Structures are given as structure tokens and as C-alpha cells.
Amino acid sequence: MVGELKALRKGRAIFTTPLADRIGPALRSTCGILEDDGTVEMRRKLSDRLRPLVESLPDDLKIALLAAFALDERARKPFYQERVHWAAITLDRDDRTVRRRIDEGIEQIAALAVAAAVPAPRHYPGRRxxxxxxxxxxxxxxxxxxxxxxxxxxxxxxxxxxxxxxxxxxxxxxxxxxxxxxxxxxxxxxxxxxxxxxxxxxxxxxxxxxxxxxxxxxxxxxxxxxxxxxxxxxxxxxxxxxxxxxxxxxxxxxxxxxxxxxxxxxxxxxxxxxxxxxxxxxxxxxxxxxxxxxxxxxxxxxxxxxxxx
Incomplete structure (x- = not known):
């Protein structure tokens, strides 16, 4: 999960095109993303799952991750380093500190996501x-x-x-x-x-x-x-x-x-x-x-x- 989240933050993050290539099996399972989901639906599911996890973090980590994944409209910049710099200005910190905050925040939301992992669907014989x-x-x-x-x-x-x-x-x-x-x-x-x-x-x-x-x-x-x-x-x-x-x-x-x-x-x-x-x-x-x-x-x-x- 940590590795997939770090891959997702690159480039335009959740606004990357094509988005499907950036989403690994752990994120697909956690966010309920299906094989036939289009880009808009995948982006919506990612946002719906990641935003509550990010907003549960302390303010500094929250701002850093909202920028990292382009979840904040003000930080929807085409490059990851531009979003890092936006968060640095917002938090009054340097870019290196924000990168550490992002890594720390990713570790935390990955743990939260895994702890709340969706159980395997139940099977009901004979269902139509x-x-x-x-x-x-x-x-x-x-x-x-x-x-x-x-x-x-x-x-x-x-x-x-x-x-x-x-x-x-x-x-x-x-x-x-x-x-x-x-x-x-x-x-x-x-x-x-x-x-x-x-x-x-x-x-x-x-x-x-x-x-x-x-x-x-x-x-x-x-x-x-x-x-x-x-x-x-x-x-x-x-x-x-x-x-x-x-x-x-x-x-x-x-x-x-x-x-x-x-x-x-x-x-x-x-x-x-x-x-x-x-x-x-x-x-x-x-x-x-x-x-x-x-x-x-x-x-x-x-x-x-x-x-x-």
C-alpha cells in the first residue's frame, strides 16, 4: 500500500492520464475499483477513499497529503515538486520538511487503510x-x-x-x-x-x-x-x-x-x-x-x- 501511494503521488497524482496504469492491486481493493471502471469513476473512488483518511491526520500531515495527491483544488499543479512547494509555503516550512511529512503521512494512511480492509465478499449458494x-x-x-x-x-x-x-x-x-x-x-x-x-x-x-x-x-x-x-x-x-x-x-x-x-x-x-x-x-x-x-x-x-x- 505504501509503495502504491508513493507511485500515485507522482506527476498529476489522481489527475494522471491514463490513471488505471498508476493504480495497483492494493489501492484497487481498498477503494473498490473495478476492472471496467472508467477514469472518472476511478478518480472519484480514489478521492472518496483517500480524503477521509487524509483528513483524519494532524493538520500539517493533512495539508501535505492533500497537496501530494492533488486532493486540494489549490494544489492541482502538473508536477509533484510544484505541489510540494505549495504545501511548503502554506505550512511555512521548506520543501525538504514537507517531503518528510508526506512520507510520514503516507505511512499513516496506509496503516489506516489496511486496518479497515474490506473483508472478502460472502458467498451465497444458489443466488441468481x-x-x-x-x-x-x-x-x-x-x-x-x-x-x-x-x-x-x-x-x-x-x-x-x-x-x-x-x-x-x-x-x-x-x-x-x-x-x-x-x-x-x-x-x-x-x-x-x-x-x-x-x-x-x-x-x-x-x-x-x-x-x-x-x-x-x-x-x-x-x-x-x-x-x-x-x-x-x-x-x-x-x-x-x-x-x-x-x-x-x-x-x-x-x-x-x-x-x-x-x-x-x-x-x-x-x-x-x-x-x-x-x-x-x-x-x-x-x-x-x-x-x-x-x-x-x-x-x-x-x-x-x-x-x-
Whole structure:
């Protein structure tokens, strides 16, 4: 990891072209970079993974590494030595000191990345498809909350004609009233045709999406959806029926940020609404937004966030 990070900092760093030649297997694994990812996607994944690690360091190391990898817009210069000199001026140090800071910082973020290494994906015999990537943006500052969902699925068998995308709208805690399919608005942006929603239980709504043509084994297929519904409970979780490699969730509260927001991971669906089972506390940024990410989601368990009403 250290060697690959030192190679990445050369030239234009994450803005190098072609970028794929600069990214080794350790970085690919750590950042979730896939073989068919394009340059823009690889750059985004590198930035999303490296920036939180760099920003966790002391200020001097943080500034040095933001410059080294061209993560700071002010330091996006074509040559590594130019970025080193920018950091030296910013820190009021000489270039040699900044180079030592960069080496020290690389050692630290490499250790952090390895310590948080993604475990090997779980295997589920007999599965027909799985979600490789699920990205959701939930806007709670709208008259009716809206969620934009972009999903990439992979066929693990031939002739996959229907994707089961069922979701749950939890019943209200006090009344326990059942929900109805009419409470959920769904629009398909791309990726297929959606059958009419049907109720599978008192709170589970079945959504069957039919791709333009049946998927063959190994084929990747992308879907874009928009959901609109009034949330009865202050939480948003993914409870996958099929394995999911990555779930990336952005939640925008806007001006009305709750006092308490917590991360939920691998809970039973019933436990997602139980405040006695607390997760890590989360803080919204200055825009009133929270961002969480989960990897290797197990079917039947809940992953997401919960907040005070």
C-alpha cells in the first residue's frame, strides 16, 4: 500500500492520464475499483477513499497529503515538486520538511487503510443475482421526502428476467397501522419497466423491475429510480434480499438537522427501530447532510441511519 501511494503521488497524482496504469492491486481493493471502471469513476473512488483518511491526520500531515495527491483544488499543479512547494509555503516550512511529512503521512494512511480492509465478499449458494453497488440520495428537506436510487446489479445465472427490488415502509410506532402501495411514488429513470407495486405484508411493498432483455450470467445492469413517500419512522435503512457489495447513502436534512443521528449496521429489521441498540453517532456537515457507506451487506439485515424525530 505504501509503495502504491508513493507511485500515485507522482506527476498529476489522481489527475494522471491514463490513471488505471498508476493504480495497483492494493489501492484497487481498498477503494473498490473495478476492472471496467472508467477514469472518472476511478478518480472519484480514489478521492472518496483517500480524503477521509487524509483528513483524519494532524493538520500539517493533512495539508501535505492533500497537496501530494492533488486532493486540494489549490494544489492541482502538473508536477509533484510544484505541489510540494505549495504545501511548503502554506505550512511555512521548506520543501525538504514537507517531503518528510508526506512520507510520514503516507505511512499513516496506509496503516489506516489496511486496518479497515474490506473483508472478502460472502458467498451465497444458489443466488441468481446480486447488487454490486447501490447509491442512494435521500432528500428530507422536500415537501415529500424523495430518494434517488442508482443500482448496479450483476447476474449470477442466465435468463434473469425480473429484479426483485421490494422495500419496506415501517408502520408507525404508536398506531401500528399498515401501509398501502399507494403511499409510495416510484419513477423509473432508466434500466427497465416496473410492474405495479403490490403489498407483500403490512409494511413490505413488492417492486418487480423487468430489464429491457433477460440478463445473462456475468452481465452488469444499471437501474435508476426515484421514490417519494412520507416516512412514518425517523430512519432509512437498506434490508437487501440479495447480497449487496456496496451501499452508499447520502441523507440531506437541510436546515432541520436532528439532535441525534446514529449509524445502523447489520441489525435485524426489527432492531433498526430500537433506540436501545445504538450505533456510532454521526454529525451532519454545514449543508445539513450525512454520508455513510457499507460494504458486503448480508441479506435480511438492516444498514443505514436513524435520527430523532
Amino acid at each position: 443475482w446480486h447488487t454490486e453497488e447501490l447509491r442512494v440520495t435521500l432528500a428530507l428537506d422536500q415537501p415529500v421526502p424523495e430518494a434517488f436510487e442508482f443500482r448496479r446489479v450483476v447476474a449470477d445465472a442466465d435468463e434473469i428476467a425480473v429484479l426483485d427490488l421490494a422495500l419496506t415502509l415501517p408502520v408507525a410506532g404508536e398506531s401500528g397501522d399498515s401501509v398501502t402501495a399507494s403511499e409510495l411514488g416510484v419513477d423509473v429513470f432508466f434500466g427497465g419497466v416496473l410492474d405495479d407495486p403490490v403489498m407483500e405484508s403490512s409494511d413490505r411493498i413488492g417492486l418487480a423491475l423487468r430489464p429491457p432483455e433477460p440478463l445473462r450470467r456475468g452481465v452488469r445492469h444499471e437501474v435508476g429510480l426515484r421514490f417519494r413517500a412520507n416516512l412514518r419512522e425517523p430512519r432509512y435503512v437498506c434490508v437487501p434480499r440479495h447480497p449487496c457489495d456496496l451501499f452508499d447513502l447520502h441523507v440531506r436534512f437541510g436546515e432541520h438537522v436532528p439532535e441525534r443521528i446514529v449509524r445502523l449496521e447489520e441489525l435485524s429489521p426489527g432492531g433498526a427501530g430500537d433506540w436501545s441498540r445504538t450505533g456510532a453517532a454521526l454529525a451532519a456537515d454545514d449543508a445539513g447532510e450525512v454520508h455513510v457507506r457499507f460494504r458486503n451487506l448480508a441479506p435480511g439485515y438492516a444498514y443505514g441511519i436513524r435520527w430523532t424525530d
